[in-house]
Amino acid sequence: MTTATTASSFAQSDRAAIDVVQIDLAERSYPILIGQGESLWQEAHAHWPKGTSAVIVTNDTVAPLYAKALRQRLEGHYPKVIEVVLPDGEQYKNWETLNQIFDVLLGQAADRKAVLFALGGGVIGDMTGFAAACYMRGVPFVQVPTTLLAQVDSSVGGKTAINHPLGKNMIGAFYQPKLVVCDLDTLKTLPAAELSAGLGEVIKYGPIYDMAFFEWLEANVQALVAQDVEALRYAVRRSCEIKAAVVSADETESGLREILNFGHTFGHAIEAGKGYGAWLHGHAVAAGMVLASHLSTKLGYQQDAQFHARLVALLEQAGLPVQAPVLDATNNAQRYLDLMRVDKKSQGGAIRFVVLKPAGKAVTEKVDDAIVANLLNELITA
Incomplete structure (x- = not known):
């Protein structure tokens, strides 16, 4: 490490x-x-x-x-x-x-x-x-x-x-x-909340593309929170290198580039459901990544039993929320599903999620509403 x-x-x-x-x-x-x-x-x-x-x-x-x-x-x-x-x-x-x-x-x-x-x-x-x-x-x-x-x-x-x-x-x-x-x-x-929001997007690059970078983030998260300039320089450069590689291969998000949306299907629903500005984008994505990691496990893709706990710990150390909010007190899962169905990755009414298969390699999959609803009902409580 x-x-x-x-x-x-x-x-x-x-x-x-x-x-x-x-x-x-x-x-x-x-x-x-x-x-x-x-x-x-x-x-x-x-x-x-x-x-x-x-x-x-x-x-x-x-x-x-x-x-x-x-x-x-x-x-x-x-x-x-x-x-x-x-x-x-x-x-x-x-x-x-x-x-x-x-x-x-x-x-x-x-x-x-x-x-x-x-x-x-x-x-x-x-x-x-x-x-x-x-x-x-x-x-x-x-x-x-x-x-x-x-x-x-x-x-x-x-x-x-x-x-x-x-x-x-x-x-x-x-x-x-x-x-x-x-x-x-x-x-x-940058205010501390804005810095942590940025770290949410930095952290996503590890699970979707580069677990060595994820390990580096685990070792250096406190330096990043303290705004150490060399730690930030490396985090910015490596994040840009990963995104450059993905964008150069798929400019218009017709395939590979979709992996950059890890946590975003859930996260965008949180932003829209709570009202734009109530949750910072990076905070919503962080909570969304936790849900997406759980979904990966539920689908049988997440093979590293320890990874989910590591992801949650890293997000918490970066000052990020790991619990998604309730969007509707009467039918929360349906509210999430309705919002996520408008997501750009949805096709023919089916909601598609970026999942880990395994950590370090992401794919986009259609997931049955019932599976997602059960997950949301299990994990999100008032």
Whole structure:
């Protein structure tokens, strides 16, 4: 097992070091840059798309922290820099907020050579990418994720969307960015809950793809919680490497890429059922992974009797919930089933789940409603 990184190494990190992970998608290929300080931004500058204007899309939490610095970096490269500041929160990931981006673009006469910059977490990244896919039938955009969840997951791979009251991320498009810039310094301002939410997405990569990484996470979870920069750097890089490999093999989620949704079918139901914003995405996914692990065992796929306990322990150490909530006091299982039937992986009315076959290898399976209902009735209590 990998030796745990200690929190004292934070001050010793090499701020000039830049990790590069490549997304290989032919003419849509792009790099993910991971680092800190001016060396990171000097490298990013070399990759800025050419354009007539830069449009920074951010929210009212992130803007006071990082918008000015990004504007200054862009002003020397683009003739015009525009800012769009949206309200912060999953509950604003909708048509009305998306239209605010279009209002500014049209009001500022932004043309086909405008470049959008998504400065924020997953909500901002998803909405900016969707706006870029739609505006004038497609303009370039750059991801500048400022949360751990966005750096390790939502900013990578070109899935863009908004929510619908009946389902999360149900309206969107596959549209790849030109560049992803992961500045590890932005993670210093993350609240503990947002950091843990990001760790939920980090942890999923072990059971679905790389158990050696899962073992590393077990050894280093306390360093990650303490925001040790070298531990975070490795976690971000390895997560991006895994996602890059999956996305490069299956860009439009027609097969392999579905494994990235481990825990998400249950998790999306939790988010929709509790009301968007009530549960952070990474928290809902964590509780969903526990249910998905139980389901894997019930289906006879989970062969390691100790793995489930290890997963729960790791999630708890990362500050994540492991108990899914009640969504309906009268018929909770049916409420979950109704919400999950709207999930993008459902086919012909059948709900499909990412399960472990075994830990370290994930597959997507159709599961009978009765099996899922029994599981939910066994595990979720008021």
